[in-house]
Amino acid sequence: MLNRPLLSVLPVAEWPLPPGDRLPCALLLITADGLVHSANTTAHEWFGAQSSAMAPLVHFLGVSEYDERAGELDAFVEGMRQSGQMRELRLALQRHTGERFSALLMGMPLVDPSGLYLGFDTMVLDLSRWQDREALVPYTHAEDLRARLESRTRSHAMAMRDIDAFTQILSHDLRGPLRQARGYLRLMREHTQRSHDVLQAEYTQSALVAIDGVNGMIDALLEFARLSRVPLELRFVPLAPLVQGVLAHLSRHAHAAMVDWRIDGRLPGVRGDPMLLSQAFSHLLDNALKFTRGVERPVIEVGWRDGADGKRVLHVHDNGVGFDRRASDKLFMLFQRQHHSLEFEGLGTGLALTRRIVERHGGGIRCESAPGQGCRVSFTLPPDRVGGTA
Missing domain, CATH: 1.10.287 (Helix Hairpins)
Structure with missing residues (x-):
């Protein structure tokens, strides 16, 4: 194909399939108006059902007319029409099986003895069989995302x-x-x-x-x-009754009756999984209850505010023993305890599990504390966008 003289070619109607119909490359004959006149067996095997005769070249190759590669193919064809010279184009194509590959199109214009442009024939080579595909043809933006x-x-x-x-x-x-x-x-x-x-x-x-x-x-x-x-069962969750339910469960601890509970009565509604959110508040309030046990006048507060990004910022604040803030980077890791097991029971899992729940809801969590000055855990949750009120 590469050595064929421009003026000594057969008319389109007489163009035969080349010897070796199953060569490891696609061979196409394209008419002057950009339609695939004929193709070898390999081409049909690569591009499947859309590779019908007299289909536009972009459709034959499985490229949408809205794809940026369609413009590259149009320029490739028009360049041969205008220059009468062989052209090459590298781009990413996809077989009908879904396999992407790096392709090299080599096109040769076809003209009759009088110089009339008849179209062109092209060879499509699969370069990804030879070299690294990404080094040859960069992905389009849509391909990259996919x-x-x-x-x-x-x-x-x-x-x-x-x-x-x-x-x-x-x-x-x-x-x-x-x-x-x-x-x-x-x-x-x-x-x-x-x-x-x-x-x-x-x-x-x-x-x-x-x-x-x-x-x-x-x-x-x-x-x-x-x-x-675990799949999230997302729905509108009013936090006020959820927190009250957690407090009712924690009331079995004798120390709970001594705590000054300051729960904001206007806690918002959020979009989340009620069972998991209940578990998160249970871990946080249980920690606050445990670490205020030796305080003369224990106070535990649950409040909230609107965040700058539209999320709800919740907090649980206590005036308990606190911890050294230099250890805060390990606070949300499993089995990381800030106090000796002889002082406070537990395995050091509550905050790690709470962080996982918050992150599953698309939020973040942080903790501020100092020894003897209590602890404040703040976390974000998405607002309800379907129904309910704050």
């Missing part, structure tokens, strides 16, 4: 598979040995009760407590994994 979306979808699916495998290990593989160890320790405890070995009984009980702690950590990890993939 490629990013597909990559993130694949990454998300892989992450979900990893989470499933992780939860399987936690739920079964790790708990099995712990159950066996706990069973043997119970037998040991019964033995020490009969032998009245006080020191051995103390060691046995400490080991049982440690196993309970590991089981608690496994439960927390499973809950953390669940919060990463």
Whole structure:
């Protein structure tokens, strides 16, 4: 095709398919008005159902007329019409199977002996079989967005598979040995009760407590994994009754009756999952209740304001023991405790789980505190955009 003289070509009507109809490249004959007159088998296999005879070239190649590549193809064709010279064009194309590839179009104008322009023939080469596709033809903006979306979808699916495998290990593989160890320790405890070995009984009980702690950590990890993939049941959620429900649940703690609860009666409505939001407020208020336990006049406040970006900014503020703000970067990590377990119970999971819930709702969370000056946790939630009032 590349060595064909311009003036010694066959008329379009007599143009035969070239030898080797199944060459690893698409061969097309294009008429003067831009229609595909004929094509080899490879071309039809690449471009599928839209690759019918007498279809416009852009349609044959699967390019929308609104795509920026359509303009490149028009300029490619017009350039051969005007110059009468061979031209090349590199662009990204897509097979009918959805596979994208880097293509090189090499076109040669066809003229009859009198010099009349008849059209051109072109070879479409798949360059991605030879070199890196991105180094050859850059993605269009739409292709780039689609490629990013597909990559993130694949990454998300892989992450979900990893989470499933992780939860399987936690739920079964790790708990099995712990159950066996706990069973043997119970037998040991019964033995020490009969032998009245006080020191051995103390060691046995400490080991049982440690196993309970590991089981608690496994439960927390499973809950953390669940919060990463549970579907959100989004709806209008009035926060005032939700917070009151959480407080009713916390009233079982004796210390709750001593707290000066300052709950803003005008708490807004938000768009969210009521079960998960209830869980988030439960973690925050339970922490506030726990860390104000040694305060003479404990005060816990729940309030809100409108954020600059239209989101609701909620806060839970207490006057408890607080913590060193230099450790705030680890505060929202699992199992990061700011106080010794002998002072305050718990595994250090509440804030980590709360952050996951807030982030699943598209919000952010931060904490301000200082030793002996209480703690203020602020977080954002999306406003209700469907119904309900603030």
